[in-house]
Amino acid sequence: MDRGKALTALQALAHQTRLDLVHLLMPHGQDGLPAGQIGLALGMTASRLSFHLAALEQAGLLRSRKQSRNVFYTVDTDGMGGTIGYLLNTCCHADPSVKACCQTTAMPARKAASKTKPHPKIWPDDTGPG
Amino acid sequence: MDRGKALTALQALAHQTRLDLVHLLMPHGQDGLPAGQIGLALGMTASRLSFHLAALEQAGLLRSRKQSRNVFYTVDTDGMGGTIGYLLNTCCHADPSVKACCQTTAMPARKAASKTKPHPKIWPDDTGPG
């Protein structure tokens, strides 16, 4: 991950809506979610959703695949990991005090997303996207 | 690290100049660097520097302490770690594929910064702040 790409990715992530998008899509793994369902889950207009999805995809943080009428979006874990790794290892020189943030228990392997079930909880402190 | 603080920190980091600042200050540990020397190292005007330093400090990523005429800036490793940890653990649900970015060799403990010696190299690919 070079400097320019990392900066683009950070700019993409520095927005509440786009953070919400990643958080929502992450548990759905490589199945992802269609745009319509994402918009429904986060309550945003189609054009606004499209704008933010495109920003994340262009930044290398999301991938999309077309499937009949729908476009499914998934998180690009390489892009996300690369961005975080850039902050951690390049920008912070892999400083041990900073790296302590990695020492949390990993989640068990995510289960394959069921197509219809909505995401159970949006945020730990679910105060809505505002 | 709550959602609002993480977002503020990400917005602060989503800028080339401020990424440069963190990268420059990190190896200087708790000694830090005075603003004047930072401005010299990165070649920026005083007011511009002050603006970006303030943004980082307000976001909880930098700390400052006054020492006679100078203001020394240091990286707040808790803030940096908290921000990265938020991305990794909250936003990405500690997904193993993403967490792989942490699996790099840690640097040896940084040495205490000497007061006068300039930072040896700004970036791995030192193309300047532009």
Added chain:
DNA sequence: CAGTAATTTCAATGATTCATGAGTAGTTGA
């Protein structure tokens, strides 16, 4: 106290970003 140095604050300007609503394009099935 006058002069100098280190930083910050302020106002003005130009650039960028974001939300909105309307319009467009591709897909599906009757």
Added chain:
DNA sequence: TCAACTACTCATGAATCATTGAAATTACTG
């Protein structure tokens, strides 16, 4: 082909952000 559905693009205006230079603030020095 037509209507319904899904998603994207575009133009607009409001809001925010970044840079600059000047002025103000605080702290040393002679």
